[in-house]
Amino acid sequence: MKISFTLNGKKIRVDVPPDRRVLDLLREDLSLTGTKEGCGTGECGACTILVNGESRLSCLMLAAQLEGCHVTTIEGVSSAKKLHPVQEAFIEHGAVQCGFCTPGAVLAAIDLLQRNAEPTRQDIREALSGNLCRCTGYQKIVDAVQGGSAKLKKGQTS
C-alpha cells in the first residue's frame, strides 16, 4: 500500500506491505538505522521516534499509521554541520556509553523540552521512564537533559 508522510522535514511517498512496522520501514527500507530495535515489545524505548512532535514507539506502529503525519527520527534532529543542543549535552555530560538507548533517550528528551522548557530532575525521570539504559545508571542522562534545557534557553536569548 502507498502511504505519504513527512520524514525529517521532507515529504515522502512509499509503497509498503500492510504488515510493515514503522521500525522496519525506517531501518530496512529507508536505511535510517539510528532508530534501534531493543525489545520489539514496547518496553525499552530504543525505537522511539517523534510523530507530530510526540514520542512514539516505532516497533508498535504499522507504517500505514504514519499517513499524513510529521515524523522525526534521530537523523532529523541535527543539521548537516551542527548537532542538536540535547545531543551536544549528552556528549558533554558523558551520558552515552554503549549508545544503543541514546537515540531514543535524546528524542524523548526533545519531546519533554518542547512541552516543559525547564524540567525538574523528577520531571526528566518521569519523561524518560520509558527509555531503558543498562550502562549509565541514568544520572548522567538526567544531567544531560538538564544541560540540554540550559543550552536551548541560552540559544533562545542570545
Place this chain on the structure above:
Amino acid sequence: MYAGGTDLLVRLRKNPVNPFPLVCLGQIKELKGVRESPEGAFIGACSSHASLLSNPIIRYAFPVLAKGLQVLGSPPIRNMGTIGGNICTASPAGDTLPPLYVLDAVLEIRSQNAVRRIAIKDFIVGPGQQRLNKGEILAGIWLKNDPDFNIHHFEKVGQRNALAISVASLSALLKVSESGIIERVRLAWGSVAPTIVSPTNVEAALKGHFLSKDTLQKVMPLLREAISPIDDIRATAAYRRTVAGNILLRLLASFPYKEGYGT
C-alpha cells in the same frame, strides 16, 4: 480492528496473521477528545491516555481516572495507547478499568445502523473478553461527575513504577463526613480476578462506619472471598491476596485521619 496498537503489535509479533485484514481507528477525529453535555462527559474511545491526562475535564471532574492514567505504561505508551483500547483489551490489569468501574462508566457501542449503551461491568466478561459484536465499535465512554465524593483514591502495586503491569490495584471513591463516617463508598480492585472486582457487600459493610483501620480490617474476610487471584510471572496468588487487603488500608492515608477515629 485496533486503535493505538500497543497491545496488538506485541501479540502480532508472536503470532503473525496472514492475510492481514486490519482496520486502524486511530485517526478518526469523531472518536477523539472529551465533550461535556447535560448527560455527562463523553470521552471518545480513541483518545490517547496522554491526551486525557492533560484534559482539564478529566483532571478536575474525574481525578480517580487521571490517577490511573498517570501510572499506565510509559510516556510513549500513553501517547499511543487509547482508553477504548484499554477497555476492549479487557485485561484484569488494565489501569483505566478500576477507575471506570467506580465511576460507573457507560459505554457507547456503535454499528452501521445502531447505537447501544452498556455499563462497563456488563461489557467486560473475562480476560480479553467483552461483549462487542461483529460490526460494532466502542465509540466512547459516558461519565457522570459526582461532586459528592471527597476521596478519590487510586493505588497500583507493580514491580517498578514505569512500564509495570499491575500486581494488584485499587480504585476508591468515598464520601466521608466531617466526623469521619463513610457515607458513600465505591471500590474496585484490578489484577485479583478474571475481571475487575467491585464487591457490593464490602461497600455495604463499610457504609455508616468510621473510616478507621479497625473498620477496614473488619471487611477483609469479605474481600478475600470476593477475589480469586492467580499465580503468574509477576506475583503469586497468596501475595496478591495479601496486597489486595493491604492496599485497602491505604485509604487512611487519603483522609486527614486522626488517631482515635472510630476506636
